[in-house]
Amino acid sequence: MTTKTMDQRGWWFVLPVLLLVAFNALVPLMTVVNYSVQETFGNNQFFWSGVRWYEEVLTSERFHAALGRQLMFTAIILAIEIPLGVAIALCMPKKGIWVPVCLILMALPLLIPWNVVGAMWNILALPDIGLLGYTLNASGIDYNFTQDPLDAWITIVAMDVWHWTSLVVLLAYAGLSSIPDAFYQAAKIDGASRWAVFKYIELPKMKRVLTIAILLRFMDSFMIYTEISVLTGGGPGNATTFLSIDLVKIALGQFDLGPAAAMSLIYFLITLLVSWLFYTLMTRGEE
Amino acid sequence: MRYVSWLVPTLYILFLMVPIYWLVAMSFKTTNEILGGFSLYPQEFTFENYAVIFTDPTWYWGYINSLIYVSINTVVSVGVALPAAYAFSRYRFLGDKHLFFWLLTNRMAPPAVFALPFFQLYSAVNLFDTHVAVALAHCLFNIPLAVWILEGFMRGVPKELDETAFIDGYSFPRFFLKIFLPTIRSGVGVAAFFCFMFSWVELLLAKTLTAVEAKPIAATMTKTASSAGYELGLLAAAGVLTIVPGAIVIYFVRNYIAKGFALGRV
Secondary structure, eight states: OOOOEEOTTHHHHHHHHHHHHHHHHHHHHHHHHHHHTEEEOSTTOEEEOTTHHHHHHHHOHHHHHHHHHHHHHHHHHHHHHHHHHHHHHHHSOSSSTHHHHHHHHHHGGGGSOHHHHHHHHHHHHOTTTSHHHHHHHHTTOOOOTTTOHHHHHHHHHHHHHHHHHHHHHHHHHHHHTTSOHHHHHHHHHTTOOHHHHIIIIIHHHHHHHHHHHHHHHHHHHHTOOHHHHHHTTTOSTTTTOOHHHHHHIIIIISOOHHHHHHHHHHHHHHHHHHHHHHHHHHTTTOO | OHHHHHHHHHHHHHHHHHHHHHHHHHHTSOHHHHHHOOOSSOSSOOOHHHHHHHHOHHHHHHHHHHHHHHHHHHHHHHHHHHHHHHHHHHEEOTTHHHHHHHHHHGGGSOHHHHHHHHHHHHHHTTOTTSHHHHHHHHHHHHHHHHHHHHHHHHHTSOTHHHHHHHHTTOOHHHHIIIIIHHHTHHHHHHHHHHHHHHHHHOOHHHHHTOSSTTOOHHHHHHHHHHHSOOOHHHHHHHHHHHHHHHHHHHHHTHHHHHHHHHTSOO
């Protein structure tokens, strides 16, 4: 680890990044803040409304329901994708020609535009002509994701697992491949069990990449919009209306700018808070 | 145990391939066949869906538009992230840690939050419906990512390399371009790959910031899905073609993708 020197010239190096990100982040953010404390009746007339929208959003049942669904979705996919990704990474070959083949095939879902992912699963799950929907119905299971909330949930969870587990695999695999062979040989000499090898050698080495994996998966699943809006559109009813989908409905569908802006900021703060909690918990005891 | 270690990745890859197979199969079917009922593979094999895309300018320009803004974004993101990542990896300066975390928080802002303000901002600066607008907007999440990845790679380069070069009389720009950049070229490759990927798959902002001139392929697809009835075959063909650029890029960086995040710092 090299020690860094104190040098304020560093600011010049980060200036371009700062300007570009600030232009994209601060201006829109301030616009949202601006909307969130005002009321409008059209005609570009705005009136100060204080924290009214915040109170309204925080006490609205609709918001609570959407937040609840969002949290449940994120919890489910994290509980599936993280262990599954680690398990697959552990089973991957360490070297040989199959490694790049596996990596390319596994990375493929990550590179498909999100609306195509949604459209793809829609075509796959159509109850009458889709491969999945048809097979399930033909084998006697009553399946229709456009009608039944549970089927819709299973379909979007399956879609997300399909879409993103590979990211966890790639990260976990990268962590695993940084372990020198000598570690495994030493464990073999000591007669360590498979579980002991995992717990004392592999898991500690993967901790850093797993932190990144969990953080990225949390952020992206908490913000999921495109795939679900294409696949179920939030339906049936409101069964899969997550925060982001509800937000777009309010902002662009009903054009209620004030409540939508207040909701955006609360949403953003929740994401920030949970990410920070994850981050501090997982990096506790380092450095 | 040996069976399991083969079985698990194989089953997983099979699971990944099923929806992709179905999309490809659909793209070779005629609309009549699709709506007529279930068939496991195309009965009347047709290239018609692809022919439509390659001959209709609104379709193929969608791909060109997407590729243009993705390329601009990748170049800009990596270009400005390089010096910044260098500073984060080499110097300590007032507020550096806070700045780094602030950059990362921009990946946490739901694009749904920013859609409308972005539209107003880029209209105000007269960039609405240009490739540059989308490319700049995607910088919001790609620059933090690029800085994050590049910083990790640069930290692995010993500082003695810089010092020796300066003693040898290299000026800073020359050192950076001639010595430093080649040393971390795999890092640049990984960063560029991730920028390409996240810009290519994003739709919400790209759709919000464009109308006609710079409309991305994804927006053309959503419009077709709703307006032209139910042309699933055409939609499937367009979907298959969106996978192709990603597959090409991934082939070139296959040896680096796994390293990408591993070296980055959290």
